[in-house]
Amino acid sequence: MIRDITIGQYYPTDSILHRLDPRVKLIGTLLFIVSLFLFHSFLGYIAVTIFLFSIIKISKVPFRFIIRGMKAILILLLFTVFFNLFLTPGETIFKLGFINITKEGIKSAGFMAIRLTYLILGSSLMTFTTTPNQLTDGLEKLMRPLNRIKVPVHEIAMMMSIALRFIPILLEETDKIMKAQMARGADFESGGILKRAKSLIPLLIPLFVSAFRRANDLAMAMEARCYRGGDGRTKMKPLKYSGRDFAAYLVLCAYVVAVISMRMLEKRIG
Amino acid sequence: MQIVFDHINYIYSSGTAYERHALKDINFSIQKGEFIGLIGHTGSGKSTLVQHMNGLVKATSGHIYFNGEDIYDSRYKLHDLRSKVGLVFQYPEHQLFETTVFNDVIFGPKNLGIDKLGAELRAYEALKKVGIGDDLLDASPFELSGGQKRRVAIAGVLAMKPEVLILDEPTAGLDPRGRDDILDQIKSLHEESGITIILVTHSMEDIANYADRLFVMNHGELIMNQSTKKVFARYKELEEMDLAAPQVTYVMNALKENGFQVPTDVTTVTEAKDEILKLFHR
Ligand SMILES: Nc1ncnc2c1ncn2[C@@H]1O[C@H](COP(=O)(O)OP(=O)(O)OP(=O)(O)O)[C@@H](O)[C@H]1O
Numbered sequence A: 001m002i003r004d005i006t007i008g009q010y011y012p013t014d015s016i017l018h019r020l021d022p023r024v025k026l027i028g029t030l031l032f033i034v035s036l037f038l039f040h041s042f043l044g045y046i047a048v049t050i051f052l053f054s055i056i057k058i059s060k061v062p063f064r065f066i067i068r069g070m071k072a073i074l075i076l077l078l079f080t081v082f083f084n085l086f087l088t089p090g091e092t093i094f095k096l097g098f099i100n101i102t103k104e105g106i107k108s109a110g111f112m113a114i115r116l117t118y119l120i121l122g123s124s125l126m127t128f129t130t131t132p133n134q135l136t137d138g139l140e141k142l143m144r145p146l147n148r149i150k151v152p153v154h155e156i157a158m159m160m161s162i163a164l165r166f167i168p169i170l171l172e173e174t175d176k177i178m179k180a181q182m183a184r185g186a187d188f189e190s191g192g193i194l195k196r197a198k199s200l201i202p203l204l205i206p207l208f209v210s211a212f213r214r215a216n217d218l219a220m221a222m223e224a225r226c227y228r229g230g231d232g233r234t235k236m237k238p239l240k241y242s243g244r245d246f247a248a249y250l251v252l253c254a255y256v257v258a259v260i261s262m263r264m265l266e267k268r269i270g
Numbered sequence B: 001m002q003i004v005f006d007h008i009n010y011i012y013s014s015g016t017a018y019e020r021h022a023l024k025d026i027n028f029s030i031q032k033g034e035f036i037g038l039i040g041h042t043g044s045g046k047s048t049l050v051q052h053m054n055g056l057v058k059a060t061s062g063h064i065y066f067n068g069e070d071i072y073d074s075r076y077k078l079h080d081l082r083s084k085v086g087l088v089f090q091y092p093e094h095q096l097f098e099t100t101v102f103n104d105v106i107f108g109p110k111n112l113g114i115d116k117l118g119a120e121l122r123a124y125e126a127l128k129k130v131g132i133g134d135d136l137l138d139a140s141p142f143e144l145s146g147g148q149k150r151r152v153a154i155a156g157v158l159a160m161k162p163e164v165l166i167l168d169e170p171t172a173g174l175d176p177r178g179r180d181d182i183l184d185q186i187k188s189l190h191e192e193s194g195i196t197i198i199l200v201t202h203s204m205e206d207i208a209n210y211a212d213r214l215f216v217m218n219h220g221e222l223i224m225n226q227s228t229k230k231v232f233a234r235y236k237e238l239e240e241m242d243l244a245a246p247q248v249t250y251v252m253n254a255l256k257e258n259g260f261q262v263p264t265d266v267t268t269v270t271e272a273k274d275e276i277l278k279l280f281h282r
């Protein structure tokens, strides 16, 4: 049930994207997200679309799997589109009672839908192809310079990797407790809002208890193995750039150039 | 026939990289009042199988009939099924949530729509049955020891008075006394009220002492479905599946090999004692 949420999960296959250094993927994702907000006409999104879909193709993650993850945020997407559609002031093209759809509204709703969808596709593609451990390793390394100004980079990265690690565990636990309470006749699906909220108590309390218990156990296990923070800690698999990472950086540069020239083109036309 | 499984297949996370064929073409039927033991190596699909019995997990393909009715029929009320088939999960203590032990046990009967007084009565009876004394009724379930929590959780299912009671490793992590207590309670429940019991366990001794018939699972398949004695007579095959026969069965086999005239289909210590004494009185 709950386990079917694929967003933020790792999808284990073997592709070039999977083997890339996590730093490349982090920077690439960041650039991609920035590029999404550059354009003000649909024409501009051609380069973005081509880039995104070729990356999806290269990643070897089945499209079906990616779409399934998108379902989880469908509601959020609809909300944003809805608000943009009805609440943007401007030149009215359709009016019915208090509903007022404007030309600007349609345009901004369309952009919002594209940006949000692409944003989530792009960032989930990163998590599909990078294990949580690699991801935090990459972040730690990228943020290393901040150590100079007394930012506890290692600790932040460790907290992140633990949090990421706990997501599937907690989902699994939720599934289990839900089943156990359903076996005792609990009903999570019917009734009004109040009744439904109340029916969550038998689920949430055991879940919190077990989350605290797990956190406590983990802290203890880490201390038992002499964990004492980041100072002087070495890595079993230190990150190292290889040829394909530099090639990927080149592709990224090409993408940035393409996007910037599209933007200039757009300015000239519009 | 109370429960019938007809060509049941179950695949976890179907269509993803984590796909796992957990049950492969399972067929069996269970009569009312039987005491079934379910054994198999870890990950063989035992828990998955029992979760099908009260409709918590829906089979990928196949049919399940309860008292002759197809539980996957759109008109079938799964809520009713869950009141008739009680399932005690593996590590059930993780499902406790109420402020007191007593309130937690009331949760089940209350969900069945039983009035307050009736639910309290059932809860009280159930707690007595699993050996929780009056002094613990008002304690917080989180203050109890692991074994006590386990008993409370079992009481929570017993209070629903199911027709079929399924226990998924109810004794894992209990002391020998606690284990015997709980199993004896289950046995007397079986004998007095005639409910059907399905017991999942890794202890061959327990299963030999209590079960009439055994299901043996191996990598998602139901390999054996026979009387307890017949299954343990095939202990060589069991060993290939990372299982074993009870210790006494090995003792009797060793005695036989050394020339003592004893039967080898003995599975419990009491039986073994009788047989060995017989040898001396001859
Ligand atoms: N929620 C789940 N999602 C995906 N796979 C699962 C899930 N639960 C179990 N499995 C897989 O299904 C198979 C059967 O698991 P199951 O829990 O039924 O085994 P089991 O016989 O009860 O084992 P144990 O003796 O350890 O309790 C295992 O290979 C397991 O990895």
Ligand SMILES: [Mg+2]
Pocket: B046, B047, B048, B090, B168
């Ligand atoms: Mg199990």
